[in-house]
Amino acid sequence: MTVVTTRHPAAALWDMDGTLVDTEPYWMAAEEELVGSFGGTWTHEDALQLVGSGLWESAKIFQDLGVELDADAIVAWLTERVRQQLHEFGVPWRPGARELLLALREASVPTALVTMSVRAMADDVIKEIPFHAFDAIVTGDSVTNPKPHPEPYLTAAGELGVDIADCVAFEDSPTGVASAAAAGAITVGIPNIVSLDGSPASVLWSSLDGRTVADVAALTESRKATA
Structure with a gap:
């Protein structure tokens, strides 16, 4: 046999x-909030371009759009905002x-x-x-x-x-x-x-x-x- x-x-x-x-919607919401807080506009199409990218590389894009924070601060802000959503809405x-x-x-x-x-x-x-x-x-x-x-x-x-x-x-x-x-x-x-x-x-x-x-x-x- x-x-x-x-x-x-x-x-x-x-x-x-x-x-x-499925945390990508959490990241997209955080990105839109961050750019908007500095008077900029962040679209769904913009967010799609960053899916899977490194956070510090992404930070450069936000800085180019007028986010007046250094890269470490941007990464920390976005991460904390997503973590807040995980705690509020759960892990999807x-x-x-x-x-x-x-x-x-x-x-x-x-x-x-x-x-x-x-x-x-x-x-x-x-x-x-x-x-x-x-x-x-x-x-x-x-x-x-x-x-x-x-x-x-x-x-x-x-x-x-x-x-x-x-x-x-x-x-x-x-x-x-x-x-x-x-x-x-x-x-x-x-x-x-x-x-x-x-x-x-x-x-x-x-x-x-x-x-x-x-x-x-x-x-x-x-x-x-x-x-």
Whole structure:
């Protein structure tokens, strides 16, 4: 009898905003409030351009629009405003994300959070997860080069002690997909508020709802077969 086995990824690497939790509307509201407080105008289209970007890089755009604060102050203000919304309205989980994360943990797949939010914001989300969710945490204030640079994902793989080529990354933004793909991870794009058409994602899934460990393992097997 032939026994068919599936090879789990060396690790699962998770983006946070827009992938694990649907906090992009919180960020957009904070951005509009910040620019408006200095007499400027911030549109939905403006906000879409920043989805997945590093906070300090985004700060330069706000300064160009008349926000008279230094970059650190802008990052701190936006982060605190989003954290306030998390506390007021709760953590809006993306469909199927927490369930797949738990299933991967139960299958003993190492996991890392790879987010361009700062550590304090990441901790707010992590503490709402009712199980030990991540073996490593990489945040925007812990890397030199933010997404779309590959550094965040390479850092996560390094902290886990695994080969990035054997990891599966979950991302919702073009910037995040570019980062994970450039690092060499198998990259699952889950479009949220921006299109991932034409992105370097290994595969696009419309949702994580109903996705299983077997689905993730199949991606690893597919790369192994084509290597």
